[in-house]
Amino acid sequence: MNKCLLRAIKAATVFLSIGLAGFGCGSGNTTIAPLGEKVTAYDDGSLTIDGSTTVFPVVQAMGEDFHEDNPSYSVTINKSGTGSGLQKFERGEIDIAAASRPIDPKEDADLKAKGIDYIEVPIAYDGISVVVNPENSWVDSLTISELRHAWNLTSGVKLWSDIRPSFPKEKITFHGPTDNHGTYEYFTEAIDGKKGDIREDCQKDQEYNSIIQAIAGDRGAIGYVGFNYYDQNRDKVKIVPIDAGKSPVVPSTETIANGTYAPLSRPLFLYISKVGYDTKPQVKAFVQFALSVKGENDVKESSYVVLPKELRDAIARHLAAETTGTLFSGATPGTKLSDLYTKATGK
Amino acid sequence: MANATPSPDSQPIAPGARFRRRFRPRGLSEGVVKWLCFVCALVSILTTVGIITVLISQSIPFFKAVSPADFFTGTVWSPTPEPGKFGVIPLIVGTLTITVGAGLFAVPLGLLSAIFLSEYANPKLRNFLKPTLELLAGIPTVVYGYFGLFFVTPLLKHVIPEIQSSNALSGAIVVGIMILPLVSSLCEDAISAVPRSLREGAYGLGATKMEVTTKIVIPGALSGIMASFILALSRALGETMAVTLAAGSNPVLTFNPAKAIETMTAYIVSTSKGDAGVGTVRYNSIFAVGVTLFVFTMAMNLIAVRLVKKFRQVYS
Amino acid sequence: MIGSTDAAAVKLLAKRKRADRIFRAFCFFAASLGVLILILFLYKILIDGVGRMSWNFMRTNLSSRPARTGIWPAIVGSAYVMALTAIIAVPMGVAAAVYLEEFNTRKSRLSEFIQLNIANLAGVPSIVYGMLGLAVFVRWMALHESVLSGALTMSLLILPMVIIVTQEALRAVPKGYRDGSLALGSTYWQAIRFQVLPSAAPGIFTGIILAISRAMGETAPLIVVGAAAYVSSIPRNVHDRYTVLPIKIFDWAGEAKPGFNQAAATAILVLMIALLLLNSVAIYLRARARLRR
Numbered sequence: 001m002n003k004c005l006l007r008a009i010k011a012a013t014v015f016l017s018i019g020l021a022g023f024g025c026g027s028g029n030t031t032i033a034p035l036g037e038k039v040t041a042y043d044d045g046s047l048t049i050d051g052s053t054t055v056f057p058v059v060q061a062m063g064e065d066f067h068e069d070n071p072s073y074s075v076t077i078n079k080s081g082t083g084s085g086l087q088k089f090e091r092g093e094i095d096i097a098a099a100s101r102p103i104d105p106k107e108d109a110d111l112k113a114k115g116i117d118y119i120e121v122p123i124a125y126d127g128i129s130v131v132v133n134p135e136n137s138w139v140d141s142l143t144i145s146e147l148r149h150a151w152n153l154t155s156g157v158k159l160w161s162d163i164r165p166s167f168p169k170e171k172i173t174f175h176g177p178t179d180n181h182g183t184y185e186y187f188t189e190a191i192d193g194k195k196g197d198i199r200e201d202c203q204k205d206q207e208y209n210s211i212i213q214a215i216a217g218d219r220g221a222i223g224y225v226g227f228n229y230y231d232q233n234r235d236k237v238k239i240v241p242i243d244a245g246k247s248p249v250v251p252s253t254e255t256i257a258n259g260t261y262a263p264l265s266r267p268l269f270l271y272i273s274k275v276g277y278d279t280k281p282q283v284k285a286f287v288q289f290a291l292s293v294k295g296e297n298d299v300k301e302s303s304y305v306v307l308p309k310e311l312r313d314a315i316a317r318h319l320a321a322e323t324t325g326t327l328f329s330g331a332t333p334g335t336k337l338s339d340l341y342t343k344a345t346g347k
Numbered sequence: 348m349a350n351a352t353p354s355p356d357s358q359p360i361a362p363g364a365r366f367r368r369r370f371r372p373r374g375l376s377e378g379v380v381k382w383l384c385f386v387c388a389l390v391s392i393l394t395t396v397g398i399i400t401v402l403i404s405q406s407i408p409f410f411k412a413v414s415p416a417d418f419f420t421g422t423v424w425s426p427t428p429e430p431g432k433f434g435v436i437p438l439i440v441g442t443l444t445i446t447v448g449a450g451l452f453a454v455p456l457g458l459l460s461a462i463f464l465s466e467y468a469n470p471k472l473r474n475f476l477k478p479t480l481e482l483l484a485g486i487p488t489v490v491y492g493y494f495g496l497f498f499v500t501p502l503l504k505h506v507i508p509e510i511q512s513s514n515a516l517s518g519a520i521v522v523g524i525m526i527l528p529l530v531s532s533l534c535e536d537a538i539s540a541v542p543r544s545l546r547e548g549a550y551g552l553g554a555t556k557m558e559v560t561t562k563i564v565i566p567g568a569l570s571g572i573m574a575s576f577i578l579a580l581s582r583a584l585g586e587t588m589a590v591t592l593a594a595g596s597n598p599v600l601t602f603n604p605a606k607a608i609e610t611m612t613a614y615i616v617s618t619s620k621g622d623a624g625v626g627t628v629r630y631n632s633i634f635a636v637g638v639t640l641f642v643f644t645m646a647m648n649l650i651a652v653r654l655v656k657k658f659r660q661v662y663s
Numbered sequence: 664m665i666g667s668t669d670a671a672a673v674k675l676l677a678k679r680k681r682a683d684r685i686f687r688a689f690c691f692f693a694a695s696l697g698v699l700i701l702i703l704f705l706y707k708i709l710i711d712g713v714g715r716m717s718w719n720f721m722r723t724n725l726s727s728r729p730a731r732t733g734i735w736p737a738i739v740g741s742a743y744v745m746a747l748t749a750i751i752a753v754p755m756g757v758a759a760a761v762y763l764e765e766f767n768t769r770k771s772r773l774s775e776f777i778q779l780n781i782a783n784l785a786g787v788p789s790i791v792y793g794m795l796g797l798a799v800f801v802r803w804m805a806l807h808e809s810v811l812s813g814a815l816t817m818s819l820l821i822l823p824m825v826i827i828v829t830q831e832a833l834r835a836v837p838k839g840y841r842d843g844s845l846a847l848g849s850t851y852w853q854a855i856r857f858q859v860l861p862s863a864a865p866g867i868f869t870g871i872i873l874a875i876s877r878a879m880g881e882t883a884p885l886i887v888v889g890a891a892a893y894v895s896s897i898p899r900n901v902h903d904r905y906t907v908l909p910i911k912i913f914d915w916a917g918e919a920k921p922g923f924n925q926a927a928a929t930a931i932l933v934l935m936i937a938l939l940l941l942n943s944v945a946i947y948l949r950a951r952a953r954l955r956r
Contacts, residue, residue, distance in 0.1 A: 048904065060893045061727040067895040075895040076904040078808075083630070084619070093807060178596055178617065179426055179629075200425065205607065206596030206617045207917045210513050217508070232920060302727070377852045384762035387755045388774075391781050391826070394819050398791055401798040456693045463690035476694055478946065483701045485873075485942055487880020489909045490708075490931050493916045497924070498707050527697055555683040578786070585788025587883040588909075592916060612883070615790050619887055634794070641791055648786045652779065 047282045050078040051085025051098030052182055054226055055268045058124055059098050061298035066289045073282040082182050089271060090114060095283050097271040100126070100182030102328030117274035117324040121315060122267040122337060123290050125305035127256035128187050129230035129264075131237040132222050133215055138167050141241040141248030144191065144263070150174075150222075152192045155199045160220065174202040175211045175223030187224050190263045212236055227251055228303030256305040259336050267337055268304065274324055291316060307337070314341040402638045409631035418635060424598040426629040433632055435639060437600040441515070441608035442643075445590055448519025448604070449526055449583040454576055457530025464531070465538045466560055477532075484528035488588045495521040495593025507605050516604035518594025522586050526579040533578065537571020538564055570655045577651040581644050587612040611640045708935070712928030720929060725893055725911070729922025734930050739897040740810070740890070740905035745879055747814035747901065748821065753871055755818070756825030763826070764833040765855050785823040792820045793887030801888055808889025811901040816888050820881065821874040828870025832863040865948050872945040876938050882909040908934050 049059055056079040063075040080088070082099045086107050089097035103111075103120070111118060130147070132139055138160065146164060150157045151174065160167035177184050179196060184204075189195045205211045208229040215221040216236040230239060230251070241248035244262050255261035270290065276283045289295050296306045307315070318341065327340045410418070413433045421434015460480070464473055495517045503516060541564050549559045565572065595607025596617045609617075615633050723733020763774060796816030806812045836859050844854035860867075891906045892914055898905040908930055915927035 046904075056892065057727060063893060063895065064725070064727055073895075075893075076891045077893040078889070078891040080619070083627070196426075196431075200423070203607070204597050204599075205513070206591075207513075209917060210595070210607070217504075377850055380852055381762070381766050384758040384766060387758035388762045388777050388826075390755060391759065391777060391784060391822065394784060394795070394822070395780050397799055398787065398795050401795050402791070405798070456696060459690045459693035460697060463687075463694040467687050467690055468694070476698060479698050479701060480694075482939075482942070483697055485876055485938055486704070487882075487909060487934060487938070489880065489882045489913050489916075490935070493912065493927060493931060494704055494707070496916060497711070498704070524697075524700055531694075531697065555679050557683040557686040558679065560686075581786045585786070585790075587788060587790050588913060592913070612788055612790055615794075616883055616886060637791055637794055640788060644786050644788060645783055648783050652782060 045072055045282060046074045046076065047096070047280075047286055048076045048078075048094040049096045049098060049270075050080055050088050050094045051096075052082040052100040052268070053079045054100040054126065054182055055098040055124075055270075057228065057302040058268070058299055058304055059270075061302055062286070062290050062295055065294055065298060066286050069289070069294075070282070070285065073285070075286075086271065089118075089273070090116065092116075092273075095273065095276045095280065096286070099269045099271060100266070101185060102267075102269065103271060103326050105329060108326060108329065119272045119274055119277060119319060119322060119324055120326050120328075121270045121272060121287060121290070121319060122307060122311075123270055123295070124268045124299045125256045125265050125307060126183075126268055127227040127251040127261050127265040127305065128183060128190075128224050129227050129251050130222065130224050130240040130242065131212075131215055131230055132240055133217075133219050134236070134238045135219050136238060139238075139240055141243045143243040144245075147191050147242075148193070151188075151199055151202075153197045153199060157199075170220045173218055173221045174199060175214050175221055176202050176204055177208060177211065177225070178204045178206050183224070183226055186266050187264070227256065227305065231303040253300075253305045257308050259338075265305070267307075274322060277322070287319065291319070311338050311341065314338070398641065402634050402641060405631060405634035406638050409628060409635045412628045413632075413635075422600050426632065431629065433628075433635075435611075435636065437598045438609060438611045438614055438636060439639070440600055440602075441594070441598065442584060442610040442612070442640075444515050444602070444604075444608060445518045445522055445586070445594060445610055446580055446583045448515065449523035450576070450580050452520060452523030453527040453530050453579060453583075457527050457575075457579070458534050458572065460527075460531045461534035461538055462560055462565075465535050466556060466564070477535075480528040480531055483524070484532070486525075488525065488586060489592070491521045491525050491589040492592030495589060499593070513593060513595030513597075513607045514605050515594055515601075515608045518590045518608075518610075519604070521589050521593050522583045525586070525589060526583050529582060530575055530579045533575030534568075534572050537568040537575060540571065541567040570657070574651045574655045577647055577654065581647040581651070584647065585612060585640070585644055586610075587616060591616050611636050615640075705935075708928055708931055711925060712930075712932040715925055715929040716932055721933060724895065725906075727893075729918075729920050729926055732923075732926055734908065734911060734926075734933065736894045736897050737906050737908045737911045737930070738933065740894070741879060741907040741909075743810055743898055743905065744813045744817060744885075744907060745875055747810065748817040748878055749871070749875055751814060752818035752822050752825055752874075756822050756871075757829050757867060759822075760826045760829035760833060761855060761860075764830050765859065766851070781823045781826050785827060788883075789820055789881050790883040790887065792816055793884030795819065796884060796888045807902075808891070808904055809902045810898050810905045812888050813885050813890055813905065813907075814901075816884050817878050817881065820884060821878045824874040824877065825871060828874065829863075829867050832866030832870060833859060835866060836862045865951065869945045869949050872941050872948075876941045876945075879938060879941075880909055880934065882907075882913050885910060886913075 047063075049063065051059075056077065060077050063077050067073065067075045082097075082101060085094070085097040086099065086103060088094045090107070090110055103118075130142065142163070149155060150163050150172070157163055157172065159169050160172050161169045163172075176187070176198070179185075184198075185195050188198050192198060203214060203223075205214065208225050211223050211225055212229060212233045213236075215223045216233075222240070230237065239250055241250045242261065242264060243249070246260075249255050249261045251261045251264070256265040259265065270287065272283060272287055277287070278284075291312060299306050412430075418433055418435050420436065421432060422436045423432045423434050424437045425432045464476060468476065496513070499517045499520055500514065503514075507516075545563055545567060546559050549563050554562070590610045591613040594610060594613065596609050596613055597607040598609040598614060599606070601608060614636055618630065618633050720733050721738060722735050723731070725734070725736055726732040763778060793816060796812060796819065800806050800812040800815050801808060806815075840858045840862055841854050844858045845851070849857070885907055889904075890910050891904050892910070894904060894906050912927050912930045912934065915923040915930065918924065918927075
């Protein structure tokens with residue numbers, strides 16, 4: 001190898017190292033302090049959001065549009081999952097945690113113990129949709145008790161006729177997301193009464209896409225997915241209206257928003273640190289963006305359901321008062337959000 | 348054989364003795380250089396220590412909640428409903444299904460293609476085929492996952508209509524393709540190490556090429572060939588992204604290749620991205636599975652090294 | 664006797680020759696199967712991805728709308744992490760290999776152990792490195808989910824590869840180079856620095872490029888160590904958050920909207936082109952090194 005080339009490579013390496021090291025010592029001294037203390041370090045205009053994979057599409061759209069409106073703020077969004085997101089939130093590693101379920105008592109206690117005050121902001125509704133294969137012509141609706149009968153842990157249902165005698169004697173297969181999804185937890189709690197209670201032979205899949213594919217390819221299949229996945233695949237699967245006692249309700253933006261599609265509609269949350277909200281302008285700006293008209297459009301675009309106006313106003317008032325803590329301790333699936341907020345603010 | 352360590356005041360050394368030089372740094376700078384290099388070599392030991400420490404320290408809380416017996420012999424992996432069943436056998440079987448399936452595909456094909464490249468191919472063909480196979484080796488694993496999802500599974504759907512979009516067969520095929528060039532190139536190296544004289548002796552006695560290859564060359568290169576199989580299988584075992592996409596995330600004990608399964612690696616990825624609270628038993632199960640995985644790959648590597656030593660033919 | 668055995672011998676010979684031909688056909692089939700599969704895959708990717716391929720796609724920011732998304736932050740993130748990884752891992756790996764091969768002529772138990780250890784580490788699944796990086800760099804050293812954490816993790820991942828490859832390149836240098844230099848009165852280090860290393864340099868360089876191209880395609884460790892799913896702009900320094908190409912490919916391949924699946928294919932194309940360029944440099948260097956011998 002000739003000397004010139006060797007020298008050139010050595011020189012390039014030296015320059016690269018100096019350059020990158022210089023980069024490293026440059027701007028961006030983001031001192032990430034535990035959220036209980038005052039953040040005295042230089043705030044570099046960044047916003048970090050992490051959490052639920054379900055909420056991710058909506059938050060990503062919001063983050064992107066927010067960044068377009070405010071190019072000086074840089075936005076980073078990850079989807080490590082609701083539990084991991086809340087944990088990072090506790091450690092002060094992120095500004096906002098996105099969750100597809102309310103914060104649970106243990107996480108609440110941990111945050112209190114660390115002296116971290118948080119503000120809970122619902123931003124959208126999701127409706128868990130029960131879907132079947134398009135060739136399934138016999139299902140017109142299912143009641144909650146039928147669903148429970150079919151899906152619970154000790155269920156002996158093997159044929160469609162076991163659910164309702166008028167159904168044909170066809171083999172039934174069950175599909176759903178894996179247990180690290182908030183959707184799974186919510187569905188099992190709402191239908192079977194206990195989180196995680198589900199029949200053992202349910203085909204679980206990490207990706208909703210795969211669930212849709214599986215159901216589309218099997219005549220006797222039934223499964224549950226988030227509303228946005230159903231909405232974007234209406235050509236592949238058929239929706240099952242749910243009868244919660246009054247009459248069968250098809251999930252749609254209206255029925256989910258006004259609460260008639262129950263108990264399978266659930267709110268999606270952002271958890272924001274109070275200190276961050278007060279000291280970092282980009283956090284405040286983002287939350288307000290999320291509750292604004294532009295935020296609503298992002299929610300619609302991601303096929304989630306916008307919260308009704310009165311509820312949004314109640315949330316805005318709640319936010320303006322910077323009320324901390326969760327309203328959802330002990331709340332069961334099917335509780336109306338508006339009831340909780342009316343109870344809290346007395347309005 | 349005497350191992351003489353010569354010193355500057357040269358003592359008479361027996362003829363044929365093997366020399367072992369002692370490195371004496373001349374001056375401070377050379378000593379520093381040697382020391383720096385030594386430190387860098389130690390980093391590898393630090394890495395292993397780090398891996399073992401992290402995995403074990405984080406899985407201890409898990410094994411307090413779930414007994415090792417339940418973990419290693421249980422056949423149901425169902426973290427919810429609480430308290431959850433954590434039998435790792437479905438994950439191990441899932442991993443082994445992919446590994447063995449990939450091996451069944453890659454091992455014979457890789458060996459035959461290595462034989463072709465080193466024994467039968469003319470130089471021009473060899474110069475075309477060898478880099479092309481190396482290109483296959485260079486394709487990133489996540490790309491193989493994509494192929495599994497969008498190419499292999501649709502093809503398989505024609506044959507097996509009820510096949511799920513992520514399934515064991517797709518995963519095995521895709522991983523098999525991924526390790527094929529590895530098997531091929533390692534086997535080829537092993538085969539080329541067999542001296543020509545052995546082959547020529549056999550030809551001189553009138554053997555056909557096939558007989559020379561199967562009776563002389565392959566037995567001669569056996570240690571290298573077996574080592575290559577094991578290394579390739581070990582690579583298949585540790586494969587993550589391709590199987591996460593192509594084979595699925597359904598930790599169920601099944602031998603039906605048309606169904607989705609989950610490997611240990613895919614489980615680690617999907618759970619660390621999932622909704623489990625950090626610190627819960629479910630989250631710590633990642634480290635227990637990680638320990639199992641680490642032990643498996645280490646065992647395979649040690650076996651490979653042992654085999655090479657045992658079967659190595661020394662050609663004078 | 665010639666007569667009867669002759670016919671039998673001829674028949675046997677014909678049978679053996681036929682077996683040979685069949686065997687040859689099998690072997691050829693096996694070898695070409697690999698090539699065939701490669702061609703099929705590349706064709707499939709080309710068809711899927713070429714539709715969106717454009718400079719615009721590469722220079723646009725990420726978006727949640729499939730029609731508008733580009734991969735610029737991912738490209739920059741990948742390049743940044745890889746460059747940093749190379750700077751960290753290469754000197755360390757070469758130094759370690761030099762120690763094991765050149766300085767350590769007294770094969771102590773320690774060096775045997777180090778050697779075995781490196782061989783083991785080379786086989787450890789990449790996700791385990793991710794878990795290590797998470798615990799050590801992100802949490803313990805409090806580097807958080809930055810480019811630096813990612814680069815350090817990837818350096819640990821490719822270090823065994825770099826060491827092994829450098830060792831082989833050093834072994835390939837004829838003994839005469841060292842011995843001649845020493846005979847002329849040089850020190851060991853002088854012999855290494857001026858004779859052995861320059862001679863082994865093409866091999867070392869090739870190996871480094873192969874290790875880097877392997878690292879470029881790695882996804883799992885970076886997911887665990889915190890590479891984001893979405894960043895609004897490119898990382899400005901080593902402490903910033905980032906994303907890389909393989910992670911976007913993974914995300915988009917698993918998405919529901921088909922527009923994202925196509926974006927995944929295009930991103931794969933970009934990644935493969937980058938890898939192809941890197942590997943061609945390696946092949947060129949290797950050919951040049953061969954010529955010089």
